[in-house]
Amino acid sequence: MLINTNIRQASTLPGSFYRDKAIFDEVKEKIFAASWLYVADVSVVKNPGDVYPFALLPGVLDEPLVLVRDRDGMLRCLSNVCTHRGKVIVEEASSVGTMLRCGYHGRCFRLDGSFKSMPEFGQSEDFPTAADNLHQVPMREWMGMIFVSLKPAFDFEEAIQPIRERVGFLPTDTLLFEPEGTQDYFVNANWALYCDNFLEGFHIPFVHPALNEALDFKQYDYELFRYCNLQIGIADEGQPHFDLPPGQPDFGKKIYAWYFWLFPNLMLNFYPWGLSLNIIEPLSHERTKVRFRTYRFENQPFNRSENQLEKTELEDEAVVESVQRGIQSRFYQQGRFSPTMEKGVHHFHGLVAEFFG
Numbered sequence: 001m002l003i004n005t006n007i008r009q010a011s012t013l014p015g016s017f018y019r020d021k022a023i024f025d026e027v028k029e030k031i032f033a034a035s036w037l038y039v040a041d042v043s044v045v046k047n048p049g050d051v052y053p054f055a056l057l058p059g060v061l062d063e064p065l066v067l068v069r070d071r072d073g074m075l076r077c078l079s080n081v082c083t084h085r086g087k088v089i090v091e092e093a094s095s096v097g098t099m100l101r102c103g104y105h106g107r108c109f110r111l112d113g114s115f116k117s118m119p120e121f122g123q124s125e126d127f128p129t130a131a132d133n134l135h136q137v138p139m140r141e142w143m144g145m146i147f148v149s150l151k152p153a154f155d156f157e158e159a160i161q162p163i164r165e166r167v168g169f170l171p172t173d174t175l176l177f178e179p180e181g182t183q184d185y186f187v188n189a190n191w192a193l194y195c196d197n198f199l200e201g202f203h204i205p206f207v208h209p210a211l212n213e214a215l216d217f218k219q220y221d222y223e224l225f226r227y228c229n230l231q232i233g234i235a236d237e238g239q240p241h242f243d244l245p246p247g248q249p250d251f252g253k254k255i256y257a258w259y260f261w262l263f264p265n266l267m268l269n270f271y272p273w274g275l276s277l278n279i280i281e282p283l284s285h286e287r288t289k290v291r292f293r294t295y296r297f298e299n300q301p302f303n304r305s306e307n308q309l310e311k312t313e314l315e316d317e318a319v320v321e322s323v324q325r326g327i328q329s330r331f332y333q334q335g336r337f338s339p340t341m342e343k344g345v346h347h348f349h350g351l352v353a354e355f356f357g
């Protein structure tokens with residue numbers, strides 16, 4: 001799979017990338033296992049001894065992991081699979097004392113994942129070794145959120161640095177989770193089609209009439225970084241916008257929203273009222289779960305109906321599902337990019353090709 005780096009000459013990913021189950025199986029390992037994935041908010045493991053088990057990308061990577069906060073307050077992500085015969089150790093979120101105990105034959109681990117004890121192993125030779133410890137998985141915290149990667153192919157801090165620089169002036173440490181604006185959507189389409197659609201504002205006048213009213217489409221802009229990119233929505237007359245401090249890169253512009261995308265599947269949409277996080281989780285090569293999570297700044301009211309997020313989402317789902325049907329066609333191979341409006345899609349396709357090797 002090759003994507004020409006010159007957008008004026010490049011063609012899009014082939015239709016088979018979205019259609020083919022065998023390619024999707026490669027995507028799991030080459031893209032999802034190699035990237036940083038959002039797991040949960042730090043609040044799920046607030047206190048010392050808190051444990052939170054989860055499967056990373058259920059049904060796709062399906063890796064059993066557990067977040068553990070030790071007695072000193074240190075947070076880790078460990079393999080949740082017992083090193084004896086492989087039972088899942090922590091079955092539900094709870095608070096533990098000073099260790100994790102496997103419920104099958106009683107093997108115990110300290111909260112840093114190291115082997116502690118095991119009944120009936122007194123006669124075993126060469127035991128325990130490092131292989132008896134729980135594997136520790138790379139984990140990062142950012143804006144109250146937890147990200148993990150099974151075998152990271154890139155540095156998390158480097159990837160998010162452009163986002164930090166842009167929104168660093170916002171009180172992101174005061175973001176409050178808002179259940180009102182939080183919902184899962186299920187889309188009958190390949191996950192990458194959902195991302196392609198997000199990555200261009202080209203379709204806004206055609207697909208989102210209400211959003212188009214709020215934005216000054218002529219000033220819609222794109223910026224590309226190494227592992228993330230940004231779309232800048234400029235507010236039309238009379239529409240809400242950020243109050244920017246001098247020195248902020250967009251100072252002087254009326255920013256309606258910054259739409260960030262972090263490779264491969266996370267969208268961070270910053271509005272004057274807060275953050276709308278969209279996590280695009282493949283369920284199979286043709287079905288995708290889209291998780292919308294809303295966070296608002298302290299003292300900023302969130303009004304679900306005013307924000308049109310749901311209306312826009314349903315409009316997006318309809319076109320993405322239509323593309324999913326369209327690319328099954330015998331006559332569709334691949335397309336070309338608009339050099340002005342599809343820079344973000346081209347960036348994404350280039351990264352996909354790079355990770356595919």
Ligand code: FES
Binds near residue numbers: 085102
């Ligand atoms: S599988 Fe965990 S103690 Fe045997």
Ligand SMILES: [Fe+2]
Binds near residue numbers: 198203208316
């Ligand atoms: Fe859209």
